Amino acid sequence: xxxxxxxxxxxxxxxxxxxxxxxxxxxxxxxxxxxxxxxxxxxxxxxxxxxxxxxxxxxxxxxxxxxxxxxxxxxxxxxxxxxxxxxxxxxxxxxxxxxxxxxxxx
Numbered sequence: 748x749x750x751x752x753x754x755x756x757x758x759x760x761x762x763x764x765x766x767x768x769x770x771x772x773x774x775x776x777x778x779x780x781x782x783x784x785x786x787x788x789x790x791x792x793x794x795x796x797x798x799x800x801x802x803x804x805x806x807x808x809x810x811x812x813x814x815x816x817x818x819x820x821x822x823x824x825x826x827x828x829x830x831x832x833x834x835x836x837x838x839x840x841x842x843x844x845x846x847x848x849x850x851x852x853x
Contacts, residue, residue: 750844752830752837754779755795755804755814773803779828781817783845787825788818791834 758775774795795814798804808831815837818827830837 748844748847749780749782750840751778751780752817752832752840753777755829755831774798774805776805776831779830781819781828783841785820786817786841787820789834789838789841790816792816792829795829 753776756775756777758773792814795804796812799808799812799814800810812831813833814829815832815834816827816829817837818825
């Protein structure tokens with residue numbers, strides 16, 4: 748069973764030397780679905796939290812918002828994504844999704 752989360756992604760169309768006017772364009776939010784079977788590690792991401800307080804994330808996010816970095820297994824290499832949410836809540840959602848396996852009939 749896949750779990751849907753909101754991922755924080757860097758906007759590749761802006762440069763690192765963007766002016767203060769453009770700094771809100773540095774990051775964007777998008778929905779992502781992940782398979783909990785491939786999650787290796789979950790930990791809080793304080794760097795993105797600091798970027799939120801500095802105004803680099805899209806408007807509308809609560810300044811108290813927490814972020815979680817999820818490490819996924821990809822065989823010989825891994826991938827990590829940052830999602831919106833408290834690490835404990837994300838972990839509980841992953842555990843719940845992992846335990847709710849559905850048997851396909853067909």
